[in-house]
Amino acid sequence: MSKGDHVFNNIVAKMNGAFEAGFNAYARDKHASGSAGSAPLGALIHSRAARDDWMRRHMPRTSSLLTAFLEDAALRDLRESLQTATYLGGDANNDAYSMYAQEFQGAVVRLFTKIARTRSYLNEGDLTPDITRVRRAFFHMTRAAEDPGALQRLLEQADGxxxxxxxVEAAVQAVRARLELAWGACERIFRTAAAELLRLPRS
Known part of the structure; x- marks a missing residue:
């Protein structure tokens, strides 16, 4: 069977990629600054396994929230099942989704860079506009994630x-519902990441 069109673009992969890009930006900035306790961070940039282990030890709440998002059954398994038998390409919202996904990752990288340069958890409130920007970009991305053309083709395959x-209709509704809730999950992930990173020991 040839590649099929998905009804929903892969939000889970975009969240994972954006978070990784943001964390790496944080690690690079901290490592380059030579601030106390930053030396081990440089080693995390090129090793996902090392980064995940570091996060479990130093950012346990963020790690737990991110893992729950990445393993979400509706966003991952149900979404993957909503695939047409053949690939037509040229879906109407691909360009829009790609643009919003890039904006989301850019907002995440800017947030993590600002976290790296924020002097104290007492300045945590200064990050609120950046977290709002991440949340808004994520919302726009999820709104563009559904391809009505692919959904119509999938429903046509089920005629009779x-x-x-x-x-199919039940699975689509389940994914839509999870996308609505994912907006809040996104904010919690990045707000928690900011709080945990700003409270790391400086020595």
Whole structure:
């Protein structure tokens, strides 16, 4: 079977990529500054396993929230199941989704860079506009994630099979519902990351 069109673009992959880019920006900035306790951070830039281990030890709440997002059954498994039998390409919202995904990653990188340069957790409130920018960019990305053309093609494949059509429609509704809730999950991830990073020991 050839590659199929997905009804929903891959929000989970975009969140993972944006967070990784943001964390690496934080680690680079801290490492370059030579601030106390920053030396180990340089080693995390090129090793996802080392970064994940470091996060579990130093950012346990963020690590838990991020893992829950990345393992979300509706955003991952159900989304993956909503795929047409053939790939047509040229979906109407691909360009818009790509643009919003880039804006989301850019906002995350700017947030983490500002976290690296924020002197104390007492200045945490200064990050509120940056977190709001991340949340807004994520919202725009999720709004552009659904491809109505792919959904229509998937439903057309199920014509004559009432049970399959009902399954598709139920799965689509489940993913839509999770995308609505993911907006709040996104804010919690980055607000928690800011709080935990700003409270790391400086020595």
């Amino acid at each position: 099979n009432a049970r399959e059509r009902a399954r």
